[in-house]
Each structure stands twice: as C-alpha cells, then as structure tokens.
Amino acid sequence: MQIPYGRQWIDEEDIKAVEEVLRSDYLTTGPKVSEFEKDVCGYVGAKYGVAFSSGTAALHAACRAANVGEDEDDEVITSPLTFAASANCAFYAGGKPVFADIDPRTWNIDPVDVERKVTRNSRALVLVDFAGQPCDMERYWVVAKKHKLALIEDAAHALGAEYRGKKTGSYSDMTIFSFHPVKHITTGEGGMVVTNNEAYYEKLLRFRNHGITRDERWMTQREGGWYYEQLELGYNYRLTDIQCALGISQLKKLPMFLERRREIADRYSRAFRRVKGVTVPYEIPMVNSAWHLYVILVPAEIRRQAYDRLHEAGVLVNVHYLPVYMHPYYREHGYAKVCCPKAEAYYERALSLPIYPAMTEEEIEYVIETTSRIVEELQP
Ligand SMILES: Cc1ncc(COP(=O)(O)O)c(C=O)c1O
Incomplete structure (x- = not known):
C-alpha cells in the first residue's frame, strides 16, 4: 500500500466538463472564467473574484494591488x-518579507509578535490559515x-473553512486560494x-493581463473598437x-470533500490523542477548519526515524514546513540571523499524515x- 499525504479527486463529471470546453470556441479568456469566479465568490460570500494561473500569482497580484513595492523599503509581515x-510574494512585488513567530498552540502567526514586527515601513500583513484552520481574524484586524x-489572507489551505460562522474569504481585504491538486478543489494549477x-x-484584473485595460474609464484616449492601453506593468497570469x-465542476463537490476531510481528521484526533508522545492539532473554538493538512507533533528525537519508517510502510507522510527564512535563498539574502523559536520547535516535531477525500476506510x-505502532515503538 502507498498512501500519499494528499491527492486529487477527479470523476467523470469533471472529465465531461473539460471535454465540453475543448470542443467549444474558447479555450481561454472565455465564459468559464467569470462563471468560475462567480461560483467561488458565491460560495465564500465575497463580492469580487479574479482567477489566476496559480495561488502564487494570486499572492503576487494581491501584494501589488495593496501597493507593496511602492516604496523601496516596504515590508510585508508574514508567518x-x-x-x-x-x-516570496513580498519580494516579487518589490518589498521584503518580515517574519513574526507562530502561536505554538494554533500554529498560526502570533498577533502579539505581529505587532512587535510592525515598523513605519510595514505595508501589508499576509496571514496564513495554516493547515486549513483560519486565523482568529478579529485580533489581526485590530493590528x-x-x-x-x-x-491579505493566504487561504491556500482554507477553502471552505469558517470563522465565526462565515466562510474564509469574506473577512480580509483580499483572500487568496490555490487550486493545486493537493488542495480542496483543483484546476491542475490555479488560484x-x-x-x-x-x-x-x-487592479487585480489588470495585473492578470499585462496591465492592459479596455475600460474607457481608465484609458487616456479613445481610438476605436480595437483599442486598448497598458496602464502599468502586469503579467500573463x-x-x-x-x-x-x-474548477466549476470540482466546486460542486466541495461540501462532500470538506465533510470527508473533517471525518478523517476527527477519526485521527480520537485515535492519536491516546498515543503516548503525540500532540494532535488544537482546534480554535469559533472556527471550522478545512483540514488541508492533518499534522501531528512527535518527540523531535524520533521524528526522522518515524518519517523513514512510515515511508517504508507506505504511509507517505510529509513535513510542512521548514520555516521559510531557513531556506538557503533567504539565509543568503539577509535572513541568516532571523529566528522564530516557536516555528523552529514546531518544525522539528511535525509530521503531516495523509488526508484527502478519496482515502478509503482501509487506508484510514x-x-x-501503522502510525500509532511506529511512534509507540520509537518512544525515547
Ligand atoms: C500556504 C500556501 N500559499 C501559497 C501556495 C501557492 O499556491 P500555488 O501552488 O497554487 O502557486 C501554497 C501552495 O502549496 C501554499 O501552501
């Protein structure tokens, strides 16, 4: 048995939906784009949606829309x-990321440390709903x-999550989603x-399309039906x-996908709470996680061996994430002395277990x- 930590669910309906477009007039920039945007907005309760070629492109666009990079010293605080x-989106936009440490209980960024990291150069806060659990939004709103x-809320992990009864996507100035195959719904790549x-x-609309507009409200002059203008530097995103x-077809299945993820998470929490040395995810009372990841913490001394033995047994656990500033690129670009002790302590103990809607009962x-047995056997 080989059980990945995440994977997509594609059925005949999805294949039919794609086939219909392949037989139609528009392969790109046609009616399906705004239909998908409208469907996602309707689902999350937001007014406007702009689809991008990836979640990463969406983050880049959100930073630029928030004017990150307008001043040379602009800073973006993130987890x-x-x-x-x-x-990275802060760099793309011409600014610089600044890291605030995590709350060791929720694993989301700590609002108190966010406030400590604010300087007169701070321009945006990129919150990450880690593993699918929304941040306690009211605390960050105040800051x-x-x-x-x-x-800006990076909700790549949190499509369908809820905070105080409202879906993620209606609280922040801008919220981004990713539709990579391991996420809640997929478009292959997308955001x-x-x-x-x-x-x-x-701004987001223009940024996605080279900075180009055909909207007469923004153009400097009118010439004729063919005419458009590039107003700023944008991309093909x-x-x-x-x-x-x-995406439209996948979104119809999202309630079922979420229900299944929540069921699996619940089964895991009930089982692993009883295993010595394992910490299960803390669930914030007024939120409903979308459970993109199910992370357990094990003693740091056994994490490496637990990872290897689980892989040998076909349970393809993963580790999310090495703190971003520890990557060589960051170390070489001025972050060598950055230290977020709580994120580092978390990193040494974390294991992401398989969680995706297509998991069978037998796999769960x-x-x-397998995990309970291996962790128990390795106990120091
Ligand atoms: C938290 C987070 N933000 C952003 C992204 C980027 O999304 P994409 O892969 O669609 O570019 C990911 C993707 O894994 C992610 O996990």
Missing part, C-alpha cells in the same frame, strides 16, 4: 510556517487597522483572489477556460494503526 510563496496595513473592494478588484471548467485504518 515563517508556510510554503515559500506566502513570503492591521491601527497600523494601516492591508490584510484566485477574492475581495469586497472594487478598487482592488480593478490568466487561468484558462479548460481549467475553470474543471492503516494510517492510524
């Missing part, structure tokens, strides 16, 4: 416990408003920014109709039985 893209920071702010929306058709049982 070290994330995929590198949450921090963001006080210091006039744009609040989206959702926002309730029209000005951000307009478009998502195709082929991918959006897949196998993960529980």
